[in-house]
Amino acid sequence: MTDQAKEMIKRKITLAKLITGIRSSRQLGLHANINPSTITRAESDDPQSTMSTPNVTKLDNYVKAFIESEGATAEAISLYKTEYLNLSALAPSTAVTSHRAGPSANMKPNAREILAGFIANQPKNSTPQVEALPDIAVYGTTAGSIVGSMQLEEGRQVSYVSRPYGLRSSARAYALIVTGSSMSPQFKEGDLVFVDPDRKINAGDTIIIQTQNFNKEYDKPTRAYIKTFRGVMDNVLYTEQLNPPAKLDFPMKGKQEGAELVYSYDRVLTTRELFDV
Template sequence: MTNQETTGAAVNRLRDRAGLSLRALAAKAGYAAASSIQRYADPAFDSPLGVEVATRFADAMQGLGDPPIMRGEVLALTGLVTDSNAVTFRMEGASADRMQRDLPIYGTALGADEIVDGEAIEQTTLNRGEVIEYKRRPPILDGRADVYGLYVQGSSMHPRFRDGDTVFVESRRRPAVGDDAVIYLRTPDEVEGERTSSVLIKTIVRKTASYVELEQFNPPQTFRITMDRVDRMDRVLTLEDLIG
């Protein structure tokens, strides 16, 4: 960037030119709230934008303002594009224009460990009422209202899933032995009587009428959960599912 302009200052300059508040930019870019992108608009922020963030901002601001903002102006903030007239290369048949940003990503957090046979098993709290953001939907998932995403919390499934990875999940197809799955647990609640906000993200080893046997990788451990504790099991989509 020229004249020692920081990345954050450049984001604000383009945002002002587009006539968007930080909140409006966040909404148009598919984020849940202004706080999700606030750090990128901090004048002290001077790291390159990630490609995904820059692409979202370009989608939101392209064509706005006077003169109209060009896509390359925003993508230049990644440090990978220097020509303001540049356009990103897109493979035929894989245009992002075909991918609607409507796939919900739900809020997650590390919860208290589930104790199974005296061993602590890492589990996640999941809030299906809180959509953190929306991601682009691969064309193969068009019309699939049963598909959602969530962030992996913790390291129990490393190296298959790292802390912070996004996994996409379907509820229409039941997971089979060998599949990774999101296991919804029935949890006693003094107010509601019973709730299902706690989940395990594990690999299914065995299923019977009375229990499901699950595996995690870090530390390596296989354990059983009785079926009376299981509310439902949703299947984690594989790369093959997503690309056909």
């Protein structure tokens, strides 16, 4: 891979984070169905560490699906159109494609020519085909060191499940296996819950809270909690649980050494929402 191609992929990853609002390489990898370590290596200065063509395609598809979802802001759409698409069109091919012998192995058509030909061959008033979103990744959890918490198994999709109809256009949706009984009987240990970061959250909704220690090494395991949302005030996330009944508060900002802060909180979908009824 040339230095130019390496830098273009690094820039593409940076733009993907800015467009989707995802701050860490690990989270970007999880949402795009790419091994997080692959993203991290591609961002490094090692010229031998790159992303394969299938992984670059996964990243492109994820960013495109996000732009077409309800969660895309006007700023994200503008950044996608003015920078990300231009970068994709101009990016040289990576060196991890086929190694077939013969004089035609390195003869690749210009990306702009391909795009121009595709547009020219589209019937008038037609709608271009949009690739269907992939199955939803299910992330495993283990019991956390804090009572009532789950520890995300970093970078591990324990399986994939068919995308429910209600999540057909939700690019950032994921599923999680519940550990513990703090929300029993509504959610029991081993239950599968579907989560959509782009859904509006109201008081009384069930949410998945992800926390991380931002004062120490960033790659420490992420804790997750399933709770009922009460509200947010003065940089504190207020929640409650069912078993045993209790109110729990999570700080969202702070400077105290070793503080566990909210990284994100996303809504768990109801059965009716999953089937869009």
